[in-house]
Amino acid sequence: MGLFVAGLSHKNAPVALREQIAVEEDKLRELLRDLQGDAVLPEVVVLSTCNRVEVYGVADAPGEARTAAFRQLCRHRGLDLAAVEPLLYTHLDGDAVRHAFRVAASLDSMMIGEPQILGQVKDAFALAQACETVGPQLHTLFSQAFSVAKRVRSETEIARHAVSVSFAAVEMAKKIFAGLAGRAVLLVGAGKMSELAAKHLVEHGAFPIYVTNRTWARAQDLARALSGTAVPWDELPTALASVDIVITSTGASQPVVTCAGVARAMHGRRGRPLFFIDIAVPRDVEPGVDGLDGVYRYDIDDLKQVVEANLRERAREAQRAETLVEREVAKYLARQTDVEIIPTIVSLRARLEEIRRGEVQRALARLPDATPETRAAIDALSTAMINKILHAPVTKLRESSRAGASRSWLELVHELFGLGRRS
Amino acid sequence: MHPSLINPAVVGYICAMGLALAYLVQRHELVHRLSVLATLAGWAAHTVALIVRAVELGAPPLASLTDAISVGVWVIVLVELLVEQRSGVRVLRAFVLPVVVVLALKLTAAGRPASLAPVLAGAWIWIHIALAMVGFAAFVFNFAGAIMYLLQERQLKSKRPGAFWYRLPPLETLDRLTFRTLALGFPFLTVGLLLGAIWARTAWGSALTFDPLAFLSLVAWLIYAGTLAGRAAAGWHGRRAAYFAIVGFVALVLTLGAGLFLPGRHGS
Numbered sequence: 245m246g247l248f249v250a251g252l253s254h255k256n257a258p259v260a261l262r263e264q265i266a267v268e269e270d271k272l273r274e275l276l277r278d279l280q281g282d283a284v285l286p287e288v289v290v291l292s293t294c295n296r297v298e299v300y301g302v303a304d305a306p307g308e309a310r311t312a313a314f315r316q317l318c319r320h321r322g323l324d325l326a327a328v329e330p331l332l333y334t335h336l337d338g339d340a341v342r343h344a345f346r347v348a349a350s351l352d353s354m355m356i357g358e359p360q361i362l363g364q365v366k367d368a369f370a371l372a373q374a375c376e377t378v379g380p381q382l383h384t385l386f387s388q389a390f391s392v393a394k395r396v397r398s399e400t401e402i403a404r405h406a407v408s409v410s411f412a413a414v415e416m417a418k419k420i421f422a423g424l425a426g427r428a429v430l431l432v433g434a435g436k437m438s439e440l441a442a443k444h445l446v447e448h449g450a451f452p453i454y455v456t457n458r459t460w461a462r463a464q465d466l467a468r469a470l471s472g473t474a475v476p477w478d479e480l481p482t483a484l485a486s487v488d489i490v491i492t493s494t495g496a497s498q499p500v501v502t503c504a505g506v507a508r509a510m511h512g513r514r515g516r517p518l519f520f521i522d523i524a525v526p527r528d529v530e531p532g533v534d535g536l537d538g539v540y541r542y543d544i545d546d547l548k549q550v551v552e553a554n555l556r557e558r559a560r561e562a563q564r565a566e567t568l569v570e571r572e573v574a575k576y577l578a579r580q581t582d583v584e585i586i587p588t589i590v591s592l593r594a595r596l597e598e599i600r601r602g603e604v605q606r607a608l609a610r611l612p613d614a615t616p617e618t619r620a621a622i623d624a625l626s627t628a629m630i631n632k633i634l635h636a637p638v639t640k641l642r643e644s645s646r647a648g649a650s651r652s653w654l655e656l657v658h659e660l661f662g663l664g665r666r667s
Numbered sequence: 668m669h670p671s672l673i674n675p676a677v678v679g680y681i682c683a684m685g686l687a688l689a690y691l692v693q694r695h696e697l698v699h700r701l702s703v704l705a706t707l708a709g710w711a712a713h714t715v716a717l718i719v720r721a722v723e724l725g726a727p728p729l730a731s732l733t734d735a736i737s738v739g740v741w742v743i744v745l746v747e748l749l750v751e752q753r754s755g756v757r758v759l760r761a762f763v764l765p766v767v768v769v770l771a772l773k774l775t776a777a778g779r780p781a782s783l784a785p786v787l788a789g790a791w792i793w794i795h796i797a798l799a800m801v802g803f804a805a806f807v808f809n810f811a812g813a814i815m816y817l818l819q820e821r822q823l824k825s826k827r828p829g830a831f832w833y834r835l836p837p838l839e840t841l842d843r844l845t846f847r848t849l850a851l852g853f854p855f856l857t858v859g860l861l862l863g864a865i866w867a868r869t870a871w872g873s874a875l876t877f878d879p880l881a882f883l884s885l886v887a888w889l890i891y892a893g894t895l896a897g898r899a900a901a902g903w904h905g906r907r908a909a910y911f912a913i914v915g916f917v918a919l920v921l922t923l924g925a926g927l928f929l930p931g932r933h934g935s
Contacts, residue, residue: 399696405833419823419832422839515904517838534824537906546826553828564695 245286247381248306249343250313250334251298254354257331259294264321265328267292269371275316276375284309287379289372289386290317291347293364295354300344302381310334341385342573348389349396349569350403356562357403362393385576392572399568402561405554410441412550413521414448416542417489420517425449428487432456432480432501433494434466437523441491442470454487456480458494484509484518491521492528503532506539513538521547581645588654589638591663596630672716673737677771679709680744684764691761691834699757703748706760710744717741729796732880732926733774739800740770743807750808758834762811773927791866799859799884805852806891806912806919812844813912820906842905845912846898853891860888879925887918 252262267275272290279285279301287302290313297317303309311325314332318325335343346352348365369386372378378386397403406412414424421427427450431442434457442453453472457463460476467474475483484490484506494500501520506529510518520541522529533539542550604626608614614622637657644653658664686702689695717737720728728734747763750756815835822832835841863881894911897903903911 401694401833416823418837419819419835420838422837422843514902517905538904540823542826549826550828553832557828557833 245302245304245381246306246336247300247302247340247385248310248334248336249298249300249340250306250310250332251291251296252328252331252333253296253298253352255352256333261328261331262294262297264323265297265317266294267297267317267320271320272371273375275320276372276377278316279313280375280377282312284312285377287382288313288377289368289382291365291368293361296347296352298347300340300382300385302379306334306336338573338577341576342569344385344389345392345569345572346566348386348393349565350393351396351562351565351569355407357407357558359397359403362390362397365393366390388572388576392569395572396565396568400561400565402558402565404561405557407551407554407558409523409544409547409551410437410444412547412554413441413491413542414444415554416521416540416547416550417445417450417519418448420519420540421488423449426451427489428452428454429472429489429491430454430456430475430483430487431466431470431472432490432492432528433458433496433524434462435493435523438491438493438521439466439470441521441523445489446470450489454483456483481505481509485512487518488516489519489521490529491523493523494528495524496528497526499526499528499530501529501533503530503536506530506533507536510536510538523547577646581642581650584650585641585645585654588657588663589641592637592657592661593630593634595661595663596634600626600630672712672719673771673774676709676713676716677768677775679705679712680740680764680768680771683709683760684768687761687764691758692830694834702760706744706748706764710741710748713737713741713744727793727797729793729800732923735796735800736770736923737774738797739803740767740774742801742804743767743770746804746808756836756840758815758836759808759811762814763807766807766810770923791862795859795862795866797859798855798862802852802855802857802859803919803923805848805855806916809845809848809852809912810916812841812848813909813916816841816845816909817906817913820909838905842908845908849891849895849898849908849912853895856884856888856891860884880922883918883922883925887915887922890915890918 252265254262267290272292276288276290279288279290279299284305285301285303289300291298291300299310299313299317301309301313310332311329314328315325317323318328343352348362350357350359350361353361365386369378369382372382406415417424417427424445425448427445429442429445429450429452431438431453434455442450446453453467453470454475455463455467455470455472456475456477456479457466458477460474463474463477466472480500484501485508490501492501506518515538517538517540520529520533520539522541522543525544527543529541529543531541531543533541604622607622608619611618641650641653641657644650683702683705686698686705690698690702717728720734720737724730729738743763744767747760747767751759816838818831819835819838819841822829822835823838860881867878867881890911894903894908894915897911898908
């Protein structure tokens with residue numbers, strides 16, 4: 245029985261094909277049962293997301309099982325298997341384990357480190373469990389994949405830094421302020437992105453929220469939507485002196501926040517820092533405020549630059565994650581190896597021990613005068629012999645198993661020593 | 668200081684510093700753990716060295732400047748370990764340990780001090796030195812906080828996140844660190860200096876005879892007093908406070924240097 249994974253992903257298949265082959269949950273239940281019913285695939289999990297469709301399975305003939313699975317997948321969407329097959333990749337045994345770990349840990353994702361994939365893998369596994377298509381091998385594989393994904397998440401910073409502009413703004417705020425709880429936020433003007441940034445800040449504890457707009461009614465609307473307070477437009481200078489974070493996104497052609505205005509506001513702040521997130525184009529905050537002590541101003545390009553730096557940081561962290569995954573794969577395979585060969589070694593040893601006991605008893609029956617020393621010597625001699633005999637085959641089994649070719653050797657040992665059929 | 672005993676401690680601190688700096692660049696759990704381990708080992712060796720020294724002297728090892736620096740370093744390392752454990756700010760060691768190493772290297776270089784003049788023995792002197800050293804330890808953290816603040820501030824202003832950006836705590840935390848260490852170190856330094864002056868008056872008859880160390884420590888005290896006043900009265904924060912912390916620390920280091928290398932009443 246061999247472990248395999250076959251499928252297609254954003255790496256090799258165009259979205260036009262991925263969207264056609266993706267399967268919704270109801271259909272997936274049916275499919276899982278059909279696949280298992282064919283007896284080609286005793287264990288199977290199907291992962292279907294917008295970026296990948298993959299079949300994880302355990303089968304005697306992985307190639308055959310793969311074709312059977314994708315024929316089913318194609319049939320239900322009326323696709324031609326011949327068009328899909330050339331795009332499929334297949335990983336066997338150790339490579340399949342590595343692939344499963346990398347996918348769950350979000351190392352194979354389009355956006356490395358994105359958090360959704362782990363949930364999707366968990367859902368796929370839960371669905372297969374509900375359909376009773378998960379056996380011991382896939383169960384071990386997936387539980388291990390989940391724990392590897394968790395380790396990658398906690399031990400590397402692969403998912404730690406923001407990769408969207410609005411989250412980058414929050415991240416910058418957290419580098420200025422020791423925690424965002426109780427920080428006052430002022431929204432100047434309205435816009436999708438500024439609203440989003442404000443929401444992220446609120447999720448991190450920022451409070452209260454003030455909203456100002458040239459049009460009073462719009463300020464009130466937005467204030468209501470964000471559970472904030474509307475502030476009249478001409479009170480902007482006063483508001484600057486009291487809030488901590490200002491998000492600007494007006495459509496004004498001239499800056500609405502000037503250097504002089506900010507310098508005045510800073511007087512009353514006793515050194516408390518002031519953070520401007522300027523999402524507007526043209527910009528709402530004069531870039532000259534950068535020269536003021538304690539004032540931090542990030543415009544849309546600055547935030548994009550932060551996002552790019554974060555992406556580079558993610559790539560670096562991904563390298564560390566890959567090393568971690570590699571170690572876990574090795575551990576997993578070593579454990580699998582033991583699971584595979586230990587029953588054979590145990591029965592082989594038992595068989596030889598049985599022969600040894602019988603022969604020692606017969607020999608001693610013929611030596612009624614043997615002293616305890618003689619008896620002990622015979623016992624030791626025979627034990628040493630079977631240990632010597634066992635040494636070579638056991639070593640060979642270990643080696644072959646580590647090389648992933650234990651099957652024929654195990655059969656051979658069973659045949660040679662008359663151990664009965666392998667289960 | 669007994670060289671065979673202080674050397675392992677210094678080696679431990681140097682290893683810890685190297686690993687701490689490596690951790691700043693290449694974030695690897697193992698590197699950090701080894702750094703902590705090296706610090707603990709160095710500190711343990713240092714503790715033994717101090718105990719041996721105390722037994723040798725039959726008194727707290729606080730009577731010569733070299734001994735005092737040794738105790739100061741010992742306090743700094745202990746406080747670093749405690750602060751790091753409590754606050755979880757792992758990068759702090761990368762900024763504190765270099766100072767520790769520079770001071771500790773001085774310990775290995777210094778020969779065994781000659782026995783002290785009898786005038787320099789007694790509880791008053793020990794308290795004078797102990798307080799000054801606790802104050803000094805606080806200002807090492809003040810200095811480290813200021814350096815971290817300026818690095819982080821530059822990164823934030825430049826808008827180009829670099830390696831430090833990801834490692835350093837928020838500006839406000841660093842500003843708070845420099846303020847608290849200043850508020851803690853200043854009273855110790857003040858009382859330490861006052862005791863020294865009182866002692867000088869009883870021992871030599873005048874509190875104000877010129878001594879290079881005493882003079883420079885007064886300069887450092889004035890700088891710190893100014894910073895504290897600026898913070899309290901004018902709401903100085905951030906960059907300005909950080910610059911003053913660095914200037915103050917430079918004055919303190921010069922103070923120690925004067926004590927070690929120039930003739931005077933504090934000479935080792």
